[in-house]
Structures are given as C-alpha cells and as structure tokens.
Amino acid sequence: MKKIKLDKKINNKHIIEFEKNSFLTELYGSHDQNLAKFEVYFNVSISYRGNVLEISGDNESSLMAADKIMELYKELDKGIKTGLNDIDVFLKSERVSRDKFLIKTKNKKIFARSKNQERFIEAINNNDLVFGIGPAGTGKTYLAVAAAVQSLFNNDVSKIILSRPAVEAGERLGFLPGDLKEKIDPYLRPLYDALNDLMPKKILENYMESDVIEIAPLAFMRGRTLENAFIILDEAQNTTNMQMKMFLTRLGRDSKMVILGDTTQIDLPSGNSSGLKEILEILPKTKGIKKINFLPKDIVRHRLVDKIVNAYSRLLKNN
Numbered sequence: 001m002k003k004i005k006l007d008k009k010i011n012n013k014h015i016i017e018f019e020k021n022s023f024l025t026e027l028y029g030s031h032d033q034n035l036a037k038f039e040v041y042f043n044v045s046i047s048y049r050g051n052v053l054e055i056s057g058d059n060e061s062s063l064m065a066a067d068k069i070m071e072l073y074k075e076l077d078k079g080i081k082t083g084l085n086d087i088d089v090f091l092k093s094e095r096v097s098r099d100k101f102l103i104k105t106k107n108k109k110i111f112a113r114s115k116n117q118e119r120f121i122e123a124i125n126n127n128d129l130v131f132g133i134g135p136a137g138t139g140k141t142y143l144a145v146a147a148a149v150q151s152l153f154n155n156d157v158s159k160i161i162l163s164r165p166a167v168e169a170g171e172r173l174g175f176l177p178g179d180l181k182e183k184i185d186p187y188l189r190p191l192y193d194a195l196n197d198l199m200p201k202k203i204l205e206n207y208m209e210s211d212v213i214e215i216a217p218l219a220f221m222r223g224r225t226l227e228n229a230f231i232i233l234d235e236a237q238n239t240t241n242m243q244m245k246m247f248l249t250r251l252g253r254d255s256k257m258v259i260l261g262d263t264t265q266i267d268l269p270s271g272n273s274s275g276l277k278e279i280l281e282i283l284p285k286t287k288g289i290k291k292i293n294f295l296p297k298d299i300v301r302h303r304l305v306d307k308i309v310n311a312y313s314r315l316l317k318n319n
Contacts, residue, residue, distance in 0.1 A: 014066040018051040023076045027069075034072075034087050038065055041091045079109075103146045105153065105198045110146045114298040117143060123290040124258060129251065131280065132260045134294025135309045141234050144258045145194040148230040152212070157256070159229040160213045162191045163221060163247070165238040188215050191234065218243055227252035236261035236276040238268055244275025264316060 044057030
C-alpha cells in the first residue's frame, strides 16, 4: 500500500490510495456505514472515488482516522472479516498484533481484538493457571476454548475438560426432570457452541465419544487428578469456596487450567460466598499463575452490549 499523502494545499486533506480494491466494499461498509462511523468517531469528513480516500478535518483527527483506516485495511488484506458491530469494537480498541497472538484451529484463525484479549492469549501460552475475569461478551470463554483446541491439535495435551457449575444453586441436578444429559446440556451449551465453531463436526463427535473432549458439570470433577489436560472452568463466580478449592486441586502434571468468571454476576443463594472472589483475594503471586482483567471496552458482541453492561455497573456502584 502507498503511504498516506498529506496535501496542505487542499485544507489539510489526508489522502489514502489503496493498492487493492477487491475488498473496498467491505472496508467502506454496506451503504458506506463503516465510513460513517469513522466520520462520527473522529469528527472528520470522508469522501472517496474508487480506491482513493480523502479525509478532511483538523490535522490531528484526520491523521488518527487515516491511521485507523489503514489498520482496518491491513486486517481485511489478511482475511480478517469485519461486520458492522465489529467496527464499533475496532474503533475503540487499542492497536493489537494480528500475527503474534494468533490461535489456529482446523476451522479458523482467531485474532485478538483488544489488548486484554492479546494479554489473555499470551498468559495462557506462558502459564499453567490463568484467571480471565470480566463481563460477558469479552470473548474470554471462546478464546480459552480455542486455545484448548489448538493445544489438542498440536499434541501439547491429550485431553480437553470443560466444566461449569451445572445449577447455580448448588448443582442440585436431582431436582431437575429428565436423564443426566438432558439435565446438564442447557448449562453447558455455550461450551458446545464454541467447540462446534472451532472444529469440524465429525472430528468433534469422535473426540466426544472417545472422551478426548469431556464436558461435565463441576460436581463430576471431585476425586479426580487431571493430567496432561487443558481444563477450563467457566462461570466460576457461581462456585462456592469449597467447590473452587476442589476444582483447583484437580490440576495434575503437564496440565493447564483456565478459570473464567464475572464477579459482578454472582447467582449463588443468599449466604453463600463466591469461591472465585475468595481465590482472587488469596491468590499467591508466583510464577505460573496469571490473572487478566477484561473491561467493558473489550466487549465484542453487539455494539449495545457494552452500554448495557456499563448501565448495570453504574447501578451496582450507586447501590
């Protein structure tokens, strides 16, 4: 791509001339919606003719907009697809490396979309016990499952174990109708969804049937030592203190464990304290253990989700 050219004779317009025009429609967005978002975000005016883009406004804002558009162009050139909601995330995100922090599975390549996602992937690669803490929609569960799948495909581990508290109020499975699979599947569905997105259906079915990939409620972990495995506990804020201690002490040789949760979304019955909150308070600062805090700005779901999360956060602070 040619460098950005500044023509001071034309009201400080920043001009970008793109080398490729095969994905300019995706860059500009349907009905130029992406460009409209850039205009509002940076308070600039953008026009184009073919592969030549002109950005007008004060010099600093125009240069920032041009730099961000160049960044998006490079992502599209690498095959990273961008939807309308992704643009909102992209605009407010810090610049991240799309090559260094990369997860590859048989179905797709996954890139970090924020600095904290980048730090999270790096933490998983370099530590045996990782805590990913933050609101829903930040991608922590999906990234953890993707890292587990990559580790399995690379033969770094021989097994993946995914777990959640099956019923927030103490995992009382006996009070629910149906057989065991019918009882636990609704609570574990987000983990199934991530796996289905990350690997071919037939391979996933074979792994599930042979217990290479195991998805089970937290209660089923008791009494086991999990060796040579990638272990994920999701919704960890809904564990009791005893459950969290039990789960953490399952970690065996050559294994990696990732604990995920949101300490603002605890659904335990009144009088029960969260095992996640307790372990975060007493967590030793030692090599091999890492905690990554996700923020509302890391949310990668619909553009309205972070606004909803922030609204509830303000309510909690006021109360």
